[in-house]
Structure formats: C-alpha cells, structure tokens
Amino acid sequence: MFTAIDSYKRYKEEVKGLKDLGVDFHRFSISWTRILPKGTLSGGVNQEGIDHYNNFIDELIKNDITPFVTILHFDPPQALTDKYGGILNRSFVKDFKDYSKLCFKLYGDRVKNWITINEPWIMAKMGYDKGVGPPGRCSVQTVFPCTNGGNSATEPYIVSHHLLLAHASTVKLYRKKFQEKQGGQIGICLVGQFVKPYSSSVEDKAAAKRIIDFELGWFMEPLVYGSYPKSMRRFVKDRLPHFTEKEKKMIKGSLDFVGINYYSTRYGRNNPADPQTPISYSNDPLALASITNANGTQIGPQAGGSRFVYSYPQGLQQLLKFMKKKYRHPKIYIAENGITEAKDDKLRLSDALKDPHRIQSILRHLYWIKKAIKSGVNVKGYFHYTLSDNFEWGEGYIPRFGLYYVDYKDNLKRIPKESAKWLPKFLKGEA
Numbered sequence: 001m002f003t004a005i006d007s008y009k010r011y012k013e014e015v016k017g018l019k020d021l022g023v024d025f026h027r028f029s030i031s032w033t034r035i036l037p038k039g040t041l042s043g044g045v046n047q048e049g050i051d052h053y054n055n056f057i058d059e060l061i062k063n064d065i066t067p068f069v070t071i072l073h074f075d076p077p078q079a080l081t082d083k084y085g086g087i088l089n090r091s092f093v094k095d096f097k098d099y100s101k102l103c104f105k106l107y108g109d110r111v112k113n114w115i116t117i118n119e120p121w122i123m124a125k126m127g128y129d130k131g132v133g134p135p136g137r138c139s140v141q142t143v144f145p146c147t148n149g150g151n152s153a154t155e156p157y158i159v160s161h162h163l164l165l166a167h168a169s170t171v172k173l174y175r176k177k178f179q180e181k182q183g184g185q186i187g188i189c190l191v192g193q194f195v196k197p198y199s200s201s202v203e204d205k206a207a208a209k210r211i212i213d214f215e216l217g218w219f220m221e222p223l224v225y226g227s228y229p230k231s232m233r234r235f236v237k238d239r240l241p242h243f244t245e246k247e248k249k250m251i252k253g254s255l256d257f258v259g260i261n262y263y264s265t266r267y268g269r270n271n272p273a274d275p276q277t278p279i280s281y282s283n284d285p286l287a288l289a290s291i292t293n294a295n296g297t298q299i300g301p302q303a304g305g306s307r308f309v310y311s312y313p314q315g316l317q318q319l320l321k322f323m324k325k326k327y328r329h330p331k332i333y334i335a336e337n338g339i340t341e342a343k344d345d346k347l348r349l350s351d352a353l354k355d356p357h358r359i360q361s362i363l364r365h366l367y368w369i370k371k372a373i374k375s376g377v378n379v380k381g382y383f384h385y386t387l388s389d390n391f392e393w394g395e396g397y398i399p400r401f402g403l404y405y406v407d408y409k410d411n412l413k414r415i416p417k418e419s420a421k422w423l424p425k426f427l428k429g430e431a
Contacts, residue, residue: 004391005388005389005391005412006412008052010412011052011056011059012059013414014388015059015060017387017416017420018060018065019063020420020424021387021403021420021427022424022428023427024065025068025383026060026066026067026387027068027069027383028056028067028069029069029071029072029073030053030069030070030071030103031075032071032072032076032099033077033079034046034053035053035099035106036077036102038077038079039076039077039095039099040079040095041098041099043079050106053106053107054107057107057110057111066112066113067110067113068115068383069107069115070117070118070189071099071103071114071116071117072116072117072118073118074118074119074122074123074133074393076092086135087159087163088155088158088159089162090162090165092166093162093165093169094169096166096170097166097173100170100173100174101170104173104174104178104182108178108184109182112182112184112185113185114174114184114185114186114187115186115187115188115189115259116170116186116187116188117163117166117167118189118259118335119189119191119261120159120164120167120188120190121190121215121216121219123159123163124156124157124159125281127159128156128159128281129155129156129281130152131143131148131150132144132394133393133394135148136148137149137155138152139151140153140280140282142282152278152280152281152282153278153281154239156281157236157239157240157281160219161241164219164222164251165251167188168223168247168250168251168254169250171254172250172254185257187257187259187331188219188223188258188259189258189259189260189261189335190219190220190260190261191215191216191261192260192316193215193216193262193263193264194212194266194315194316194322195209195211195215195266195289196266196267197267198268198269198270198294199269199293199294201270203270204268204269204294207268207269208268209231209268210231210285211268211285211287212268212322213229213231213285214231214281214284214285216323217232218232220258220323220326220327221327222243222252223252223254223258224252224253224327224328226248226249226251226252227243228240231285235284235285255330257330257333258323258327258331258332259335260319260320260332260333261336261337262315262319262337263336263337263338264299264308264309264312264315265299265300265310265315265318265319266289266290266291266299267289267290267292267299268287269287269288270286270287271285271286271288272286298310299312303399304342304399305341305343305395306340306395306399309339309340311364313361313365313367313368314368316334316365317369317371317372320332320372320377320379321372321375324375324376324378329376329377330378332379332380333379333380333382333383334365334379334381334382334383336385337382337383337384338358338386339358339361339401340399340401341355341357341358342398342399343400343408345409349407352405352417353416353417353418355417355419356418358403359418359419359422362384362423369382384403385401386401386403387402387403387404388402388405388406389402389405403416403423404416404417404420
C-alpha cells in the first residue's frame with residue numbers, strides 16, 4: 001500500500017517534531033474517504049478513521065499546539081466521481097456540506113479554525129483544464145493527451161462554481177449550527193500568486209490585472225462582493241456560470257478569514273486573441289504568465305527540484321497590500337509558504353541536512369510580512385510549508401520542502417535539518 005511518508009501511523013512522532021520546533025499551530029487536512037469511505041453519510045462511516053483524527057487532535061492539544069484543519073485538500077472521493085461525475089455535478093455541494101457537518105460534530109469541540117477547501121483554482125485548472133491532475137479531464141492538450149474526456153472551455157468554470165457553492169453552504173451551516181456554541185472561525189485557502197506587468201505598456205499592465213482576476217479574483221470577488229470579476233464575465237461570457245440572487249447573498253461575506261498560499265510571483269504579458277487558438281480556461285484571459293520580463297530579467301532564483309517556485313519574497317508584501325485594497329481588508333493567514341531543494345541520493349546525509357536557503361527564505365518572507373502589517377494589512381499568522389519532506393501531488397518525492405529530512409531509504413526516518421534546529425531558537429529570540 002502507498003503510504004507517502006506514513007504520517008498516519010507516525011502521528012505522535014510528527015507531533016513531537018512540531019513540539020521540538022516550538023510552534024503553537026499546526027495546519028493539516030482531514031481525508032474525506034478516511035471517515036466516509038463512499039463519500040456520503042448513507043455509505044457509512046469508518047470508525048478507525050474517525051478515531052485517528054480524534055487521537056491526532058488530542059495529541060496536538062496535549063502538546064499545546066492548536067489545530068488548524070482543512071476539510072478538503074485535493075482529494076474528493078472517487079466514489080462520487082463514479083456515482084455522478086464528482087464536482088462537475090451540483091450534488092457535490094450537498095455531499096460536501098454533509099461531510100463538513102460531520103467534521104464539525106466530531107471535532108468542533110476542539111478544532112476552532114476551519115478551512116473549507118484548499119486551492120480550488122488548482123483543482124479546477126489542473127483537473128479540468130489542463131488534465132494533469134485528478135480526474136485528468138481536458139479538451140485542449142497541454143502536457144498529456146486528453147484521453148479522459150472533458151471540456152477545457154466550460155468544465156473548469158463549472159467545477160469552481162460548485163466549489164464556491166460548497167464552501168458557502170458549509171459556512172452558512174457552520175455559522176447557523178456550530179459557530180456560536182463552538183467558538184470557532186471558518187475560511188478558505190487560495191493560491192496567492194502576485195502578478196507584475198511584463199513591461200510598462202498599457203496592454204501588459206491590463207494583462208497582469210486580468211491574470212489576477214482569473215486566479216485569485218475568481219474566488220475572492222464572489223466571496224467579498226457576491227459576483228465574479230467583470231473581466232471574467234467580459235471574456236468568458238455565459239460559459240462562466242451565474243449565481244442566483246439567493247446564492248449571491250449566501251456567498252458574499254462567507255469567510256471569517258482567507259488563507260493565502262504564496263510561493264512566487266509572475267510577470268503578466270498581453271496575448272492578443274488568435275482565431276486559431278482553441279477555447280479553454282488557460283487561453284481565456286488573453287494573457288500569459290512569465291518568469292521573465294521584457295528585459296529578460298527573471299523574477300527570482302528557481303528553487304531546486306521545483307518547477308514553479310521562483311523566490312521573490314517582496315511579492316508577498318505586494319500581494320497583501322493589493323488584497324487589503326481590492327478585497328475590503330480581509331483577515332489573512334499565510335497558510336503555506338516554503339522553498340525546496342531537490343532530492344539528491346548522491347549527497348552525504350550531513351550535506352543534505354544543510355539548508356541555509358530555507359532559513360533565509362523564512363526570514364525574508366517574514367520581513368516583508370512585517371512591512372505589510374505595518375502598512376495596515378490584517379495578517380494573523382504564518383504557516384511554513386512543510387514540516388517534513390513529503391510526496392508532492394504534481395512532482396512526487398523530487399522536491400524537498402521539509403524542515404525535517406525524510407530518509408526514503410531508511411524506513412522514512414525523520415531527521416532535523418539545520419532549519420529545524422534554528423527555528424526554535426529564532427522563535428525564542430535567540431537566533
């Protein structure tokens with residue numbers, strides 16, 4: 001059986017690692033099918049899965065670590081895809097709400113911080129536009145042939161629409177039935193990639209704004225204002241679903257906070273319409289995201305082992321200030337931020353544990369977060385990604401994100417990197 005890094009069985013070891021770091025919060029996700037194997041309440045519950053999360057949460061609290069729980073992190077039940085097409089079907093909204101309600105009932109007496117869905121943009125884009133993530137649907141080939149069916153021009157928008165409705169209906173339920181009694185807060189977690197203009201041209205400045213609209217704004221504008229960005233409606237027209245007035249009322253304001261996952265920034269370049277270009281979500285903005293600008297300057301150094309992390313810490317401050325102005329000053333947690341090095345089996349262990357780039361990355365991002373806070377941005381917390389090297393959805397074991405080194409050749413043994421030894425001293429003001 002595939003076990004990734006076997007956190008399920010080693011949760012006490014994981015908590016000890018957290019305790020040694022001196023941190024006071026831990027973000028993790030609940031696996032839907034671990035507690036509802038068929039994806040629905042009528043399909044029955046798995047008591048072993050329920051017990052696991054009870055034990056894990058209790059172990060965290062026993063060690064003075066506050067749980068921050070994500071309800072859906074890229075793993076909707078295959079059973080629901082087989083049953084009715086999964087997120088493409090509106091039935092998903094009710095099943096997600098039912099699953100969330102069970103989580104609130106089971107764990108809400110101890111869990112006071114809930115994230116409904118992690119990175120819905122990634123789920124829609126990778127799973128239904130490019131076809132490189134589950135369930136691998138697309139109609140315009142980019143990386144792999146589109147062999148699983150799909151429609152890159154419509155399905156990403158349908159999926160995101162249903163994810164927004166699932167989020168909002170769950171927040172409505174939580175606020176009505178649980179929030180006052182349990183005393184918690186609930187939000188959503190979004191990709192926070194900032195976009196700068198490729199050049200000083202009017203066209204590239206507009207393109208950079210459109211890319212933000214089609215990524216972050218796709219979700220933030222409905223959550224804050226009750227409707228999709230105007231640029232999306234203008235370019236996508238009726239392929240972009242419409243909310244009813246009742247749905248607009250439900251979605252608007254349906255977050256106590258927003259989690260932002262920040263790894264990098266891009267340049268936005270205008271890409272004029274071409275009649276020969278197939279219609280797809282990726283082509284709709286008529287803009288391209290680039291790692292270099294018109295002068296050939298790269299946004300930042302590429303992190304080892306990663307295809308998408310190009311270090312640009314000041315972009316986080318720029319993003320946070322943009323969000324304060326654009327989205328009515330939301331409460332923000334930096335829910336993910338980290339940097340990689342490539343898995344290299346030829347390295348001696350002593351060398352593999354040296355990660356000064358990670359220490360510098362943390363310090364530089366915290367510096368720019370502090371500047372954002374001083375300018376009035378409401379940032380309430382920072383989560384480093386990640387505790388241990390792990391299995392990445394799109395890249396496997398190649399990138400190492402962890403503060404702890406995982407020895408894949410020695411029973412997945414966890415060994416603290418230099419950053420893991422530095423962090424507790426830093427948090428105590430000793431480093």
